[in-house]
Amino acid sequence: MGGGFGGKQEVLTEDLVALAAMDTGRPVQWEFTREEQFVGSTYRHPMKVTVKLGATHEGVLTAMQLRIVSNTGAYGNHGGETLYHACSECIGLYRSPNKKIDAYAVYTNTVPSGAIRGYGLTQTIFAVESALDELARALEMDPFELRQKNVVRPGDPMLSLGMEISDTEIGSYGLDECVDLVRDALARGNGVNPPNDDDWLVGTGIAYAMHDAAPPTEHRSNAAIELREDGAYELVSGTAEFGNGTTTQHIQIAATILGTTASRFHMIQSDTDRTGYDTGAFASTGTFVAGKAVALAAEALRDRILGFAAQVMDVEPGMCRMDNDGVICGEGRCTLADLWQAARERGVQLGLSRKAYGSPRSVAFNVHGFRLAVHRVSGEIQILQSVHAADAGTVINPMQLRGQIEGAVAQGIGWALYERIVLDDAGKIVNPAFRNYRIPAYADIPRTEIFFADTHDAIGPLGAKGMGECPINPVAPALANALEDATGIRFREMPFRPDLIYKPIYEKFGAGTI
Structure with a gap:
C-alpha cells in the first residue's frame, strides 16, 4: 500500500502486529482510525529557526548564522538525524566565508516527531530563503540577483558538518538553467489575472533548494x-x-x-x-x-x-x-x-x-516561483501562477517525475497554507480529524508549469539524480516571499492562515473597500 515520505521509516506498530499474530496464531491487520493516525504515528518536526546574514553593499554574503530548536516530541526517534540534515544544504547552497549553526533537539510532552519528506531541511530552507529575500529588499536588489551572486558553483568545496571532507559532489549543475526557466515563465505570465478588485494585492516570489541524495552514511x-x-x-x-x-x-x-x-x-x-x-x-x-x-x-x-x-x-x-x-x-x-x-x-x-x-553523493537543484494575489480584507490567497524547474539529471521517466513534483507542490502548499496541528496545554492533539485539520483539496492546488534542466549527472545511473525530496523544499519559502512582495509584510510562521494574514495587513492598509 502507498504512503512513503518517511511514514515507513520507523517501527511504530509492526511489532505489535507481529506479537498479536504470534499470540493468536492467525493473520493480523492493524487499521488506524483517523484519530489514531494522528496520535499513533509521527509528524514533521516543528522548528524555530533564527537566521542572521551578513553581506557587503554589493550583495556578497560574508556570514550565515542559524539557531535551530527542533521539537522531537516525547521520544528521540529521528530527532538527531533530522537535525543534522536540517543544518546542511540550507546554507551549503550558498558561498560564505563564515558559517555557524547552533542546533538543539528538545524533548516535549507531545506526539513524537519523525521522518517526513525533506527530513528537516524543508524547515530550515524556509527560514534561509525567507531571510535571503529580506536581505535583498534591504539591499534594494533583485532576489534572483542576490542568490545568483552567492550560490555554490562547480568546483566549490561542499559543506561538511563533520571532520571529514564531504562525499557530496556536484554531478551536474543545472541550477542556472532552472533559474532562467522559472524567471522567464514568471515574466511572460500564464494569462491568469487577479480579480478586478482594488483590495487584491499581487506579488511574486521565488526560492532555491539543493538536496543531497542518500544519507551521509553507507547506504x-x-x-x-x-x-x-x-x-x-x-x-x-x-x-x-x-x-x-x-x-x-x-x-x-x-x-x-x-x-x-x-x-x-x-x-x-x-x-x-x-x-x-x-x-x-x-x-x-x-x-x-x-x-x-x-x-x-x-x-x-x-x-x-x-x-x-x-x-x-x-x-x-x-x-x-x-x-x-x-x-x-x-x-x-x-x-x-x-x-x-x-x-x-x-x-x-x-x-x-x-x-x-550511496557514496559519492550527488545533489539535486530545484527552483520554485509563485505569482499570487492576497485579499487585504479577508486574508484569502489566490495562487495565480506556479512554476517549478528541476535539475534531475537525465530524466528516466518524465511523466513520473512530473507527478513527483506536482505532489511535492501540493504538499508544500498544504504545509504553507492549511495543515496545522493544534495542541492543548497538556500536549494533546485537539484536532485529530479532517473536519478541523485542513488539507488542500483539488480546487486548492494550481496547475504548476514544470521544466527540466538539460543535464547529465556524472554519478547517478544513466545520468539520473534522486528527486524524491528536493521538489518540496522551495515551495513554502517561494510562497512566503510572494506574500511579502504583495503586502510588504514578512510572515514568519506557517501556516499562513487568513486570520493571521488579515491583522498585519489591516494595521498597514486599513479596512479596505468592503
Missing part, C-alpha cells in the same frame, strides 16, 4: 538480473515499491542498457528469500542508489551475453550488439532464447548481481 543496494528460458529477463531488487515508482524506473534502466523493452522484464522486489540487502527506500535513493545497482547488474549481464554470443557465433565480441530479443553478431543474429539454451548446455550462467553504494 547500499543489491540488484540481480538473469536471462530466462523464454529470452525475457528476471530483475530482482532489494528495494521496496510503495508508490515511489521504482519498479518502473528500474525496469526502464535495465531495458535501456540491455537494448530491449520494459515488457520483457519480470520484477521481484522486497522478497527477502530472493533479494539481496537494501538499506531502504528513503532519502531519495530509489533511483540514485538502487537504480545504480540495477544499472551495474545490467551492464555486467550485457557484457557477458555479448561475450557468450560471440563465442556461439564465432565472431569477435566487438561485432555483437543487443537487439531486443536477440543479439546481432556481424551478419548473423541469434535469439536470447537460443543463447539461454546454449548457455545451459555449456554450463554458462547468464545471470549476475551487483551492489551499489
Whole structure:
C-alpha cells in the first residue's frame, strides 16, 4: 500500500502486529482510525529557526548564522538525524566565508516527531530563503540577483558538518538553467489575472533548494538480473515499491542498457528469500542508489551475453550488439532464447548481481516561483501562477517525475497554507480529524508549469539524480516571499492562515473597500 515520505521509516506498530499474530496464531491487520493516525504515528518536526546574514553593499554574503530548536516530541526517534540534515544544504547552497549553526533537539510532552519528506531541511530552507529575500529588499536588489551572486558553483568545496571532507559532489549543475526557466515563465505570465478588485494585492516570489541524495552514511543496494528460458529477463531488487515508482524506473534502466523493452522484464522486489540487502527506500535513493545497482547488474549481464554470443557465433565480441530479443553478431543474429539454451548446455550462467553504494553523493537543484494575489480584507490567497524547474539529471521517466513534483507542490502548499496541528496545554492533539485539520483539496492546488534542466549527472545511473525530496523544499519559502512582495509584510510562521494574514495587513492598509 502507498504512503512513503518517511511514514515507513520507523517501527511504530509492526511489532505489535507481529506479537498479536504470534499470540493468536492467525493473520493480523492493524487499521488506524483517523484519530489514531494522528496520535499513533509521527509528524514533521516543528522548528524555530533564527537566521542572521551578513553581506557587503554589493550583495556578497560574508556570514550565515542559524539557531535551530527542533521539537522531537516525547521520544528521540529521528530527532538527531533530522537535525543534522536540517543544518546542511540550507546554507551549503550558498558561498560564505563564515558559517555557524547552533542546533538543539528538545524533548516535549507531545506526539513524537519523525521522518517526513525533506527530513528537516524543508524547515530550515524556509527560514534561509525567507531571510535571503529580506536581505535583498534591504539591499534594494533583485532576489534572483542576490542568490545568483552567492550560490555554490562547480568546483566549490561542499559543506561538511563533520571532520571529514564531504562525499557530496556536484554531478551536474543545472541550477542556472532552472533559474532562467522559472524567471522567464514568471515574466511572460500564464494569462491568469487577479480579480478586478482594488483590495487584491499581487506579488511574486521565488526560492532555491539543493538536496543531497542518500544519507551521509553507507547506504547500499543489491540488484540481480538473469536471462530466462523464454529470452525475457528476471530483475530482482532489494528495494521496496510503495508508490515511489521504482519498479518502473528500474525496469526502464535495465531495458535501456540491455537494448530491449520494459515488457520483457519480470520484477521481484522486497522478497527477502530472493533479494539481496537494501538499506531502504528513503532519502531519495530509489533511483540514485538502487537504480545504480540495477544499472551495474545490467551492464555486467550485457557484457557477458555479448561475450557468450560471440563465442556461439564465432565472431569477435566487438561485432555483437543487443537487439531486443536477440543479439546481432556481424551478419548473423541469434535469439536470447537460443543463447539461454546454449548457455545451459555449456554450463554458462547468464545471470549476475551487483551492489551499489550511496557514496559519492550527488545533489539535486530545484527552483520554485509563485505569482499570487492576497485579499487585504479577508486574508484569502489566490495562487495565480506556479512554476517549478528541476535539475534531475537525465530524466528516466518524465511523466513520473512530473507527478513527483506536482505532489511535492501540493504538499508544500498544504504545509504553507492549511495543515496545522493544534495542541492543548497538556500536549494533546485537539484536532485529530479532517473536519478541523485542513488539507488542500483539488480546487486548492494550481496547475504548476514544470521544466527540466538539460543535464547529465556524472554519478547517478544513466545520468539520473534522486528527486524524491528536493521538489518540496522551495515551495513554502517561494510562497512566503510572494506574500511579502504583495503586502510588504514578512510572515514568519506557517501556516499562513487568513486570520493571521488579515491583522498585519489591516494595521498597514486599513479596512479596505468592503
